[in-house]
Amino acid sequence: MKKTLAFLLALAMVLGLCTCGASGAPAATQAPAAAEAPAPVETETPAEESAAVDTKILYEADDSMLNTYTLIAVNPEAPFTDADGKAVADVAVNTAGADALIHWMLSQTALDMAANFGMEDYGEHLFYVKDGAPVYEGEIAAATEETKTIRLSTTTSVKDSGLLDYLLPAFQSEYGYVVEVQSAGTGKAIAAAQYGNADLILVHSKSQEVSFVEAGFARVVEGFETERVSFIYNYFVLCGPSADPAGAAACASVKDAFAAIAGGKFVFVSRGDGSGTHTKELSLWPEDLGITAEAESFAAYTDWYTSANAGMGACLVMAEQMGGYILTDKATFLTFAANNGQIA
């Protein structure tokens, strides 16, 4: 009896001292992941010393693989409807906060930071600033008690890339805002705004963005000309096993590479969740295959087409395990490869 008591007290003390003696390093859990021992994976080393993943980038920088990120401010006068479809008025939207954040993201400072993101860790650019992105040079409003909290709805890809964790602290400390980031699949991220739960969205799926604007949910932010403010972009990359049985790397265009994969029935892992990546992937298959987001459309191809319905990282792990091909954004892939098959 006494022994168990002593043991439990000791355990309590250890846990208490360790977890609550926070010597506040604001580093996210990147730190412990980087410190881990390498996981035992197949050793096909691209150019690094430690054992790495077998999957590598086979095709990139094709214009049809462009992935443009867009900020859209939510319109408080939008035709919001509740669950029953009835119109709802006086939906609370923090327009001042959304404006401030968009202004700041399009300021030269932020754009430079975004362009630099990833250089330190991977020696590669993960994001590029769009030519002709409207740089904002005006005043940015500081936070007030009412406008302090900004609700940003974005996709899991953006969140997982780490860009926001990199950019936002500067914005928050300088202007006094608190940005609450919700991340979900593209569809859900946009839906959050339509339910009045976000002040602005950051997504990368043009067709869905256009629908959003046309439905009246967007507004033009002061200092810009359109509702959709596209400011950065990056590329999707086609990754696959280093042996590349489909010969994707040697293809003339990415669409040819996809045709080669389909023709040879090589394993391909699809996001399958209606995300931006998924939408882009669907557009790259040969049309006569008829692959769409609907499950019936690829029912005949399930021996090689794997619809995972999972996040990017989980899909990459799957592709690694199965030795399959996969379309991914470069940022997530680099993080994945650098961490030996895991996402920090």
Place this chain on the structure above:
Amino acid sequence: MKIEAFTKTYGDRRVLDFPGMELERGKIYGIIGANGSGKSTFARVLAGVLPADRPGRKLEPGLTVGYMPQKNYAFRMRVRSNILLGGHDTARAEKLMETMQIAHLAGKRADRLSGGETARMALARLMMGRFDLVLLDEPTAAMDMETSALAEGLIMDYCRETGCALVLVTHSLQQARRVADEALFFHAGLLLEQGAKEKLLYVPERAETRRFLEFYT
């Protein structure tokens, strides 16, 4: 005090059909009968813990009833605290504990007692209060001979002191002979015979009663 007539039926089985009677204060009524004859049911209906077929009090209003169930329940507290649930008089509690020979258990947790100790505690607990009618359902069933004798003495003193009408359900004919002033014989849910102890418990009128008594001789 008057007890109204009542019946108790379960489904289509009538377990008790009581014709009503008058009780006198200061008298001990012993209820005997075989298992299933309806004695406990009688006590429970009178105590108000079991509704009769036509629910409602079977006694005149304003009369207080004390009841000791057949299964003694020990609350999760010390023995002394259990007993004090029956009344606030600590001196009386001490005295009762001594009489029932559980004084040495006063500080012990009541849910850790043996069957016999629990029964002694339950009786002492009930004797802490004052009631117009007291119903005891086989109070000494779990007690040994020596303790039973103590309990019987306590019960008789209690009835005399407080002037209540005391109904004692017992399965022991000897106990009824020792303690009761009047006796009631229940058989198959009916009150077959009632009368003074000297008569019923020794020279009963009904054949069934005689047959019941034969088991003891």
Place this chain on the structure above:
Amino acid sequence: MHSAVEKAIQLILSADAELCDILSVTARMSLASSLIALLIGVPLGIWLGSCRFRGRGLLLVLNRTLMGLPPVVCGLLFYMLFSGVGPFRQYKLLFTVKIMVLAQVVLITPIVIGNMESYVSGLAPAVRETAKGLGLGHFRTLLLLTNECVYQIFSAYLLAFARSIAEVGAVSMVGGAIAWKTNVMTTAIMQYTNRGNFSLGIALGLILLAVSLLVNGVISLLQRRLSR
């Protein structure tokens, strides 16, 4: 698994700030929701278990149905009610710890009620008979009954706490798993799993279990103490 244990220990020792925040939010939320569920559920459970009245059977069936309410459905309901277009939007509770606690209370209270009710219904007849036989009043009897249940109340609390700390469906919907605000252990584990970082997910899971073990240990000790 081995690397997951190493990771767990590394995480704890590094006193990672985000982990501390996650633990703090988890602690606040699960302690609040389990205690509130206990405060509401115990009296109701005792009452339901001891008093016979018309409609008791119906209430029991209702409670048992609510016990089986899927957390994600509960989360969805609250999300729709408190959403920016929902009828309760003026309370601005979406994506706060408060609404997470609220949703969990709705999920956990029926379980506490059911737990207490089944225990008390076995106990109540004997207690009531004895109490009535001693001439004790209705209120006094209920107090006595509650005293008889003290041990069980602790068990019910441990059940409530276990449910709240392990719950992910409702809290992820209504809380949004917002970093530094409404991210709890379970939603963090989900996030890492979805990203493919399985071993970090397991590491966090191990930490969660350790916390659970600690709380269970402490409460069980208290339980034994108070039942002495």
